Amino acid sequence: MKLLILDRDGTLNRSRDDYVASPDxxxxxxxxxxxxxxxxxxxxxxxxxxxxxxxGRGLFDMASLNAIHAKMHRQLAAVGGRLEAVFFCPHAPEDGCHCRKPEPGLFEQIGQRFGVPLADVRVAGNALRHVQAGAAAGCATHLLLTGQSEHLREVDDAAIDAPPSTQVHEDLSAFADWLLAQDAATAAAGAP
Incomplete structure (x- = not known):
């Protein structure tokens, strides 16, 4: 199974200085x-x-989060896309949980749910904590220069403080193009 774990805010949708707290x-x-x-x-x-x-901070509730994700799923379906699942950490930073990125708990849960070794999973997101969590879980990591990392576009890739072996891409579309090209090259190399 080819499994990819994406971050949400700043990767799929625009980030905000506060929180995306409603579907609007x-x-x-x-x-x-x-x-x-x-x-x-x-x-x-x-x-x-x-x-x-x-x-966890009481800024929005589960009903609001579910409504946001329903909108996300509808918009994805309208263009022929689909998410297998959405895993989220509802905790505030001071809660000290294992599921809040950069801790690897969410990734471990995903690996267990899908029965996939995390070394076979790709992780892509705009937040360093997302790729740090993926690296801590043993995944192949990709940093997208959108959202929280948009300011790194002017920085040499070698100067970005990401986990070792993290590859850098302009955005999710560029990453998708790269990943699908890798798949095509692998398939061509295996063709008789």
Whole structure:
């Protein structure tokens, strides 16, 4: 199984300085939903892993989070894309949980749910804590220069303080193009 774990805010949708606390505040990034659809068509199963401490801080509730995700799923379906699941940490930073990124708990839960060794899983997101959590879980990591990492576009890739072996991509669409090209090259190399 080809499994990819994406971050949500800043990867699929626009980040906010506060929180995406309602469906009206959830706005897909240009090309991001279509990138998920292309990945799905290429045989990739896509899962979201996201910190949602606004719940733990009392800034929004589960009904609001569910409504945000319902909007996200509807918009993905409209372009032919799909998410297998959304895993989230509802805890505030001071709770000290194992599921809040950069801790690897969400990734471990995903690996268990899908029965996939985490070394075979790719992780892509705009937040360093997302790729740090993926690296701590043993996944192959990819940093997207959107959202929290957009300011790194002017920095040499070698100067970015990401886990070793993290590959850097302009956005989710560029990452999808790269990953699908890797799949095509692997398939061509194995063709008789």
């Amino acid at each position: 505040e959830w706005e897909a990034l240009p090309g991001a939903l279509e990138a998920v659809a292309r990945l799905n068509q290429g045989g990739w199963r896509v899962v979201i892993a996201t910190n949602q401490s606004g719940i």
